[in-house]
Amino acid sequence: MAGMRHIAVLGATGSIGASALDVIARHPDRMRATVLSAGSQVEALVALCRTHRPDHAVIADEARFAELRGGLRDAGLLTQAHAGADALDGLVAGAGCDTVVAAIVGAAGLRSTLAAAAAGKRLLLANKESLVLAGELLMSVANGANAEIIPIDSEHNAIFQCLRSRETQGDVRRIVLTASGGPFRGRSRDALATVTPAQAVAHPKWSMGPKISVDSATLMNKGLELIEAHHLFGVPGEKLAVLVHPQSLVHSLVEFVDGSTLAQLGLPDMRTSLAVGLGWPQRIESGVAGLDLLTQGRLDFEAPDTDAFPCLRLAWEAMEAGGTAPAVLNAANEVAVSAFLQGRIGFLAIPALVEDTLALLPGGPAESLEALLAVDAQARRLTASAITGHALPA
Numbered sequence: 305m306a307g308m309r310h311i312a313v314l315g316a317t318g319s320i321g322a323s324a325l326d327v328i329a330r331h332p333d334r335m336r337a338t339v340l341s342a343g344s345q346v347e348a349l350v351a352l353c354r355t356h357r358p359d360h361a362v363i364a365d366e367a368r369f370a371e372l373r374g375g376l377r378d379a380g381l382l383t384q385a386h387a388g389a390d391a392l393d394g395l396v397a398g399a400g401c402d403t404v405v406a407a408i409v410g411a412a413g414l415r416s417t418l419a420a421a422a423a424g425k426r427l428l429l430a431n432k433e434s435l436v437l438a439g440e441l442l443m444s445v446a447n448g449a450n451a452e453i454i455p456i457d458s459e460h461n462a463i464f465q466c467l468r469s470r471e472t473q474g475d476v477r478r479i480v481l482t483a484s485g486g487p488f489r490g491r492s493r494d495a496l497a498t499v500t501p502a503q504a505v506a507h508p509k510w511s512m513g514p515k516i517s518v519d520s521a522t523l524m525n526k527g528l529e530l531i532e533a534h535h536l537f538g539v540p541g542e543k544l545a546v547l548v549h550p551q552s553l554v555h556s557l558v559e560f561v562d563g564s565t566l567a568q569l570g571l572p573d574m575r576t577s578l579a580v581g582l583g584w585p586q587r588i589e590s591g592v593a594g595l596d597l598l599t600q601g602r603l604d605f606e607a608p609d610t611d612a613f614p615c616l617r618l619a620w621e622a623m624e625a626g627g628t629a630p631a632v633l634n635a636a637n638e639v640a641v642s643a644f645l646q647g648r649i650g651f652l653a654i655p656a657l658v659e660d661t662l663a664l665l666p667g668g669p670a671e672s673l674e675a676l677l678a679v680d681a682q683a684r685r686l687t688a689s690a691i692t693g694h695a696l697p698a
C-alpha cells in the first residue's frame with residue numbers, strides 16, 4: 305500500500321463504524337481514522353475521538369455543535385468540531401481523507417456517499433439505501449470521478465472477491481445472494497402478526513443496528529441487496545437469485561459460464577468485509593478467526609418464503625420496474641420500520657405499507673437527484689399518513 309491511508313468513518317458510532325475502527329486500529333503503521341461522524345450521539349462520538357484521535361469530528365444534528373466542541377475541549381483533544389451535512393460533505397470531499405467508510409443508516413447517508421464518489425475517493429459502501437434510492441446516479445458519479453467502490457455488505461463483498469478471479473467481463477451466468485432467513489425463518493405469515501420489535505432485532509447470526517435487523521427479519525434486507533447488486537455489478541434481475549442459508553457462513557456465490565461456482569466463506573463478522581475494503585488489493589488482519597468447517601458441521605440451503613415475507617417480492621418488483629420505484633420502496637420501508645420499532649404498528653404492517661405506497665405512486669424515470677429526493681419525500685409523507693390505518697391499540 306502506498307503511504308498512509310486516511311479514512312473518514314461516517315456513522316462511526318454505529319455497528320459498522322465500530323467494526324471499521326476496530327480494523328483500522330489494528331494497523332497504525334498503514335492507516336488512520338482522520339474524520340469521524342455521527343448522527344446525534346455526542347458522548348459516544350467524543351469517546352471514539354479519545355481513542356482514535358481523528359483530526360475532525362462531525363455531528364449531523366447542528367443543535368449539538370456546542371456540546372461536541374465542549375466535549376472535545378474538555379477531553380483535551382485537538383480534534384476539530386463540525387456540525388451539519390454541508391460540513392460533512394466538505395470534509396469527505398477534502399484532502400483530509402482518501403478513503404470513506406459510508407456507514408450512515410438509511411437515505412440520510414446519500415449526500416455524503418455521493419460527495420465521496422464525486423471526489424473520487426475509495427468508497428467502502430455499507431450504506432445500501434443510497435444505492436437503492438439513487439443507484440444509477442451514484443454509479444455514474446463514481447465512474448465519472450474514478451471513485452473505487454468496494455462494497456461492505458457481506459454478500460456484495462463476497463461477490464466482489466469472487467469476481468476478481470478472472471480478467472474478462474460478460475462471463476457471469478448467475479449471482480446468488482445468500483440470506484440467513486432472519487429470526488423468523490420457518491414461521492408462517494399468521495405467526496408473524498404478533499412478533500415484537502425486541503424479537504425482530506434479535507438476529508440469530510449477525511449483530512447489527514436496529515433498522516437493518518428489522519429489514520433482515522422482513523427479508524426486505526435481501527430485497528434491498530438485490531437492487532444493490534444490480535447496480536454494483538451491472539447485472540439484470542434474471543441473473544440474480546436468493547438462497548436462504550441459515551448458518552451465514554457462505555456469504556454469496558458467483559456462477560460463471562464455464563460451470564464454475566465460486567463462493568466466499570467466513571464467520572459472520574463484518575470486520576472481514578471492512579478489512580477487504582481497507583487493504584485491497586492486499587489481504588490484512590481483521591481480528592476475525594478462520595472458519596473451521598469441522599466444528600460448524602453443516603451448510604444448509606433452502607428457498608426463500610415470499611408468502612410469509614412479501615418484502616422480498618416487493619423489492620424484486622421494484623427493481624424490475626426501475627426508475628423511481630426502488631426509491632419509493634426504500635422510503636416507505638424506512639418510515640414503516642421506524643414506526644414498528646416505536647411500537648406503533650405490527651410487523652405485518654411493514655410490507656402492507658410498502659405495497660400500498662408503491663401502488664399509490666406511479667413510477668417515473670429517475671432523471672435527477674432532485675426528482676429522486678422529491679419522490680423520496682412524497683413516499684415518506686404518504687406512508688406516514690397511512691400508518692394511522694395500521695396503528696396498534698395503545
Ligand code: NAD
Nearest residue numbers: 315317318319320342343364408409412430431432512513
Ligand atoms: P447503526 O444504526 O448501528 O449506525 C448508524 C450510524 O449512522 C450511527 O453512527 C448514527 O449516528 C448514524 N446516523 C443515523 N442517522 C443519521 C443521520 N441522519 N445523519 C448522519 N448520521 C446518522 O447502523 P449499522 O448497522 O451500522 O448500519 C449502517 C449501514 O450499513 C446501513 O445502511 C446498513 O444497512 C449497512 N449494513 C450494516 C451491516 C451490519 O452488520 N451492521 C451489514 C451490512 C450493511
Ligand code: MG
Nearest residue numbers: 457458459529
Ligand atoms: Mg448483507
